[in-house]
Amino acid sequence: MRINRTVKKIVLSLLGVVLLLFGILVYHIASMKPVENANIQISRIDFDKPFDSLSTIEIKKKLHEIKGVKSEIIVKRNVVVYFHDNNIADSKKVYDELMNKGNYKAERFLLPANLAQKQVCPVMKKDSYKYKFSKFIQGIFN
Amino acid sequence: MKKFSNWALLSLAFGTFAFTACSKDDDSPAPTPSIYERLGGTTMVADPDNPGQMIEQGRLSYRKVVNTTVGLIVADVQANASGNLGAHFAPILGEVGAGNTTNLAILVDNLTDFFSFNTGGTNAVNTYTGLDMVTAHNPSLNPRMGTTSTNADYTKFVGYVGAAAQQNGVAANTELYADIVAVLESLRDPIVQ
Numbered sequence: 283m284r285i286n287r288t289v290k291k292i293v294l295s296l297l298g299v300v301l302l303l304f305g306i307l308v309y310h311i312a313s314m315k316p317v318e319n320a321n322i323q324i325s326r327i328d329f330d331k332p333f334d335s336l337s338t339i340e341i342k343k344k345l346h347e348i349k350g351v352k353s354e355i356i357v358k359r360n361v362v363v364y365f366h367d368n369n370i371a372d373s374k375k376v377y378d379e380l381m382n383k384g385n386y387k388a389e390r391f392l393l394p395a396n397l398a399q400k401q402v403c404p405v406m407k408k409d410s411y412k413y414k415f416s417k418f419i420q421g422i423f424n
Numbered sequence: 425m426k427k428f429s430n431w432a433l434l435s436l437a438f439g440t441f442a443f444t445a446c447s448k449d450d451d452s453p454a455p456t457p458s459i460y461e462r463l464g465g466t467t468m469v470a471d472p473d474n475p476g477q478m479i480e481q482g483r484l485s486y487r488k489v490v491n492t493t494v495g496l497i498v499a500d501v502q503a504n505a506s507g508n509l510g511a512h513f514a515p516i517l518g519e520v521g522a523g524n525t526t527n528l529a530i531l532v533d534n535l536t537d538f539f540s541f542n543t544g545g546t547n548a549v550n551t552y553t554g555l556d557m558v559t560a561h562n563p564s565l566n567p568r569m570g571t572t573s574t575n576a577d578y579t580k581f582v583g584y585v586g587a588a589a590q591q592n593g594v595a596a597n598t599e600l601y602a603d604i605v606a607v608l609e610s611l612r613d614p615i616v617q
Contacts, residue, residue, distance in 0.1 A: 315551060318487075318536070319473060322529045324517075326498055353472040354488060356495035356591075363495040365473075393501070393517050 322352065324365055325373035326391035327380070332360045344383045348376050361391075458544025459607065460486075462600050466547060482545045483536060485592065490535045492588035493581075494528075509580060512570045527568060543607060557614035572617050582608045 333341060338357045345351050345362070350370030356363040366376055377390045457465075464481025471479040479487075497509050498517065540550035555566060563569045573581075585608060586596065594601050 315549075315553065317529050317533045319532070320529045322532065324494060324498055324528060326501075352491075354491040354495060356492055356499055358496065358499040361499045363499045365491060365495070 319352070319365075319367075321367045321369045322365055323368040323373065324363065325376065326361060326363045327377060327388050328391050329360045329362065330387040333357050333362075344380060345376070347383075348379045351376060456599075459600065459603050460540060460544035466545070480540075480545065480547065480549065483540050483550060486539045486545075487532070487536045488592045489585065489588045489594075490532055490539070492591050493584050494532065496584050496587055509577060509584070512573065512577065531568070539607070557611055558617070561615045562617055573615055575612075575616050578612055578616050 341357060341362060342355045345355050345364055346353075348366075348371065350367045352365040352367070354365050364376070366373070371379075373390060377388075380386070381388070460482040463485035467481045468478045469481045469484060471477040471484065494513075497513060500509070501517070534552065534554035537550050537552040538554065541552045554560060559565045561569055561573055563571055582605065586601070586605065589601060589604055590596055594604065
């Protein structure tokens with residue numbers, strides 16, 4: 283019976299530690315400052331000709347009319363960069379709506395392959411357990 | 425009459441003390457408000473990006489400059505042009521292109537927190553919880569950093585922030601602009617590695 287009592291103590295201790303760690307995790311999540319504009323996305327449209335001051339105002343106005351587009355819109359030469367809420371409108375939807383608002387020749391900018399292929403996490407090998415575990419945990423919270 | 429004279433004497437004495445005290449203060453110049461205060465401080469205004477929510481004007485000003493800076497950098501990204509900082513932000517831009525916007529939101533939030541908190545916006549809403557500047561800019565310690573920064577890269581980045589500040593109403597010939605550039609220059613050493 284002595285063994286049973288020892289096992290009971292060990293199990294209760296382990297349970298206590300797990301509960302404590304769980305409590306710390308819950309406290310950590312609860313006390314975290316939420317990320318402002320968590321669904322923000324940045325997108326870019328390249329036009330066939332540069333904007334002047336009047337056409338800059340016009341394109342900004344038309345973009346602001348599209349639901350989900352945020353306040354900051356950057357116009358530089360023939361390029362328009364804008365922020366939008368990815369939950370409301372993705373970049374294709376914004377592009378399609380904008381093209382319907384005028385007779386534009388433009389295309390959505392996609393990141394060049396040499397930049398898009400940059401490793402997001404170069405310190406971890408993709409076939410490692412550490413990488414797989416991190417992906418699993420990220421999958422739960424993202 | 426005697427009662428009136430006593431009151432008059434008391435008033436005179438108090439007035440003399442008050443004016444003497446004031447004249448002493450006038451000698452020392454008023455302290456310059458913090459950059460955060462000059463950008464609007466803690467005055468609550470409507471958040472243009474989140475209808476129904478309020479935000480400190482100082483924080484909103486910084487967020488606008490941060491967003492415009494990121495936007496200007498993205499506007500200059502080209503396939504084979506070096507020196508446009510695209511490579512530094514490639515991991516985040518790659519994620520955004522793949523539909524994962526989490527880290528862009530965190531980057532913008534962290535930068536807004538960092539600049540707000542360190543220039544006078546010390547309310548809890550601006551608490552910076554990101555990495556220290558040395559770790560944040562070391563690609564081997566922070567996978568979100570695409571590559572190390574040279575002096576020339578950082579000078580270019582300061583130029584982007586300057587252009588973004590001007591687009592958001594901070595003229596280049598003002599003391600406020602010079603103070604913002606001074607803050608950025610104070611970060612050159614830990615960032616250039």
